[in-house]
Amino acid sequence: MNRFTLHIVVNTQAGSGNAKKVLATTENYLKEKDITYTTYFTEYAGHEKKITSDLLDTLLIDWNHSTKPFPLLVVLGGDGTLHEVINVLQAFPNIPIAYIPGGSGNDFARGISLSRKTKEAIDRILFAKEPQPVNMIRAWFKEQDEVRFILNNIGIGLDANIVSTANHSKTKRFLNKLHLGSLSYLAAIFKVVSKQKAFPISFKTDQQSFHFDQGYLCSITNHPYFGGGVAIDPTASPFNDEISVVLVEKVNIFEIIYLAVRILSKTHLTSKYIHHFKTTHLEVTSPSDQFAQTDGEIVGEESYTISCELTKRLFWI
Numbered sequence: 001m002n003r004f005t006l007h008i009v010v011n012t013q014a015g016s017g018n019a020k021k022v023l024a025t026t027e028n029y030l031k032e033k034d035i036t037y038t039t040y041f042t043e044y045a046g047h048e049k050k051i052t053s054d055l056l057d058t059l060l061i062d063w064n065h066s067t068k069p070f071p072l073l074v075v076l077g078g079d080g081t082l083h084e085v086i087n088v089l090q091a092f093p094n095i096p097i098a099y100i101p102g103g104s105g106n107d108f109a110r111g112i113s114l115s116r117k118t119k120e121a122i123d124r125i126l127f128a129k130e131p132q133p134v135n136m137i138r139a140w141f142k143e144q145d146e147v148r149f150i151l152n153n154i155g156i157g158l159d160a161n162i163v164s165t166a167n168h169s170k171t172k173r174f175l176n177k178l179h180l181g182s183l184s185y186l187a188a189i190f191k192v193v194s195k196q197k198a199f200p201i202s203f204k205t206d207q208q209s210f211h212f213d214q215g216y217l218c219s220i221t222n223h224p225y226f227g228g229g230v231a232i233d234p235t236a237s238p239f240n241d242e243i244s245v246v247l248v249e250k251v252n253i254f255e256i257i258y259l260a261v262r263i264l265s266k267t268h269l270t271s272k273y274i275h276h277f278k279t280t281h282l283e284v285t286s287p288s289d290q291f292a293q294t295d296g297e298i299v300g301e302e303s304y305t306i307s308c309e310l311t312k313r314l315f316w317i
């Protein structure tokens, strides 16, 4: 008897439609391996929330060794799809989630060292004996009165401005077709790099308080990557019990270019314009209206007070 039945939530629009190819490879491979599965297709943005909620009501259960076949939830899509699914399951950390990357950025897959090659990602699901706890950031957005669970990062300022611009750019779709999705973020960087103004931002950790008047890019991150593989904190890990914060101050355009080169070569954390710390609890206050994003999804352009801590959930990885 199969160890599990896979219940695959599929966003075929992820990766600008590249997820369709990922799905075809997945179906062929699962048939070849004689694995039982059911697919649930999203028909509109956000539909993954309703699908997950319906599956929660009907068949998803906490991980246990005795249920055979175990009903295993699998997400096939990008970081945005996965973000919505984990947020529906906020109160159910012991329902394991497996993941087949099909997005353009796939930063969470990079962050947990999950192959972005479909068959290798499926092999990892098939070979895993049991689920593993993975950290996520639990963030309470005070002004918005909303709790979000974050797999990748929260960005305020340039980072979020880039995501907003890249998401709205026509070139993203074109570049994705060429499998150069990460370049759409680079293109957006050039657009907004001088538009983004310096902003005040404060941080309170268990031990210390910091204030910066010249904030430019703030990344509160669970693992190294944002923007499709850019290692904003190469030292972060979702398996270490710390939230990582990287604050870049606004500097002149030549320094920005130099910092960008250092970020791409992962040597930026020693720059005097970059402030880097790790903490278990964090309160961030950004009083001016700024773009913010969570896992690549824009929250808005507002002021924020965000309380963050780590929380764990089971992933079948």
Ligand SMILES: Nc1ncnc2c1ncn2[C@@H]1O[C@H](COP(=O)(O)OP(=O)(O)OP(=O)(O)O)[C@@H](O)[C@H]1O
Pocket: 011, 012, 013, 014, 015, 016, 042, 043, 044, 045, 046, 047, 048, 077, 078, 079, 080, 081, 082, 084, 102, 103, 104, 105, 106, 107, 295, 296, 297
């Ligand atoms: N059928 C659909 N049509 C349009 N949008 C959809 C559909 N299903 C889901 N979505 C939305 O697509 C958005 C983007 O998906 P996702 O982030 O998974 O892909 P991506 O942006 O290509 O990947 P990544 O975030 O890894 O770069 C999500 O906000 C999701 O709600």
